[in-house]
Amino acid sequence: MYDAGKILIGLIIFLAFATFPFYSNMGKAVAKPDPKLDTPVIQQMKVKQCVESKEFMRAEHMQLLNNWRDAALRRGERLYKGSDGRITEISFQNQCLRCHSNKKKFCDECHSYAAVKPYCWDCHIAPKEANNEH
């Protein structure tokens, strides 16, 4: 191999850079997201239950929101009958955020952790809370 020394040094430098994110974060656990449900409206509820089960909402809320949007906006169907038969008015800003009025500790907590930036807040007005960014 010609120029073995130079190539090896180059390779080592490359590996050092490429693996930097891994070893610099090694052993350091990033705090797990801990979304809070302690808003005044939720605390006053007798049965603390969203429109669907907790597991469903965790996994599928983005799909549900898309379906809600299409139902309300395109088909004019503004009532949602959930799998347990309860009927809810469809409105992100006036229904979802009425209970989940803590955008920072509810929405942003996981979204920041997962590095997703949903564009909800470009148009929808976030509820007033202390030190609200928007």
Next chain:
Amino acid sequence: MSISRRDFLKLAGISSLGIGFSATDLLWKNRAEAIEYMSSPKGLTAKRWAMVVDLRKFKTEEDYNRVIDICHRIHNVPDFGNLKDEVKWIWTDTFEHVFPFQKNEYLPEGVQEKKAVLFCNHCDNPPCVRVCPTKATFKRKDGIVAQDYHRCIGCRFCMAACPFGSRSFNWRDPRPFIKRLNPKFPTRTKGVVEKCNFCVERLAEGLKPACVEVSNGALTFGDLSDPNSEVRKILSTNYSIRKAELGTRPSVFYIIGGDEDA
């Protein structure tokens, strides 16, 4: 051990089927069942919503402003303070500009000088809907030409297509230019087109459009397909015009008149 080409292909085919089936299972997992979407029973419905503007009843500047202000306030319409960036849902223009084919110099003075109130015509044959590449703008079953801001990519084809200038583009972030936010209604964002929505959000609650409510009878809203509706009664007893020259079949009608008893 060797495998013939034929056997290999058979095996590969069967395996891919299996993978396909397991994927469909994944897709359906976690989906809620028995979900259903319904229209609200208290909502107002129609086959074709329409508006009749009685210009005789717009007398003072205040009559115009009241209608414009309520609309722009409840829908979070920004005021950029300059015409270049202007965003409008309801606005006014001179008779000559609004009805260029009706203009002649012998019209009564009250008509010549009169300003007309304008909003989206919610055309029965809407050119904006035809040109929208993302179906962000669409015609609802009740005739309202609605817009899904989530889907708008800001191409402004609809603005070019609309012959009435009913659509405005958000060149800048509108949020800082809304004097008082209505927390019940969203704002728009930079890069989307917006226009009058005939207050669909109010119709769903059983309320008439806000402008109609504050107009003191100058604006009438109703179902054009129902011969007994308020709008049809007015249209059958008064001579009305609409901006029909271009074949879009607008749903907004104007009663011009000269005097109150005309």
